[in-house]
Amino acid sequence: DFNLPPLPLLAPHKIDGSALEDLVEAYLADKGPLGKATMESSP
Secondary structure, three states: OOOOOOHHHHOOOOOOHHHHHHHHHHHHHHHOHHHHHHHHHOO
8 A cells, every 4th residue: 555645745725725635636646546547657
């Protein structure tokens, strides 16, 4: 489980919530099941 994102550090809910959600969604999408395959081909 080395792909687990440091959400508490990456996403403190005290900053802009909407921009934060986009960031987290993009991050999780990149690190998620599909993201793992993408990460293999993308540095």
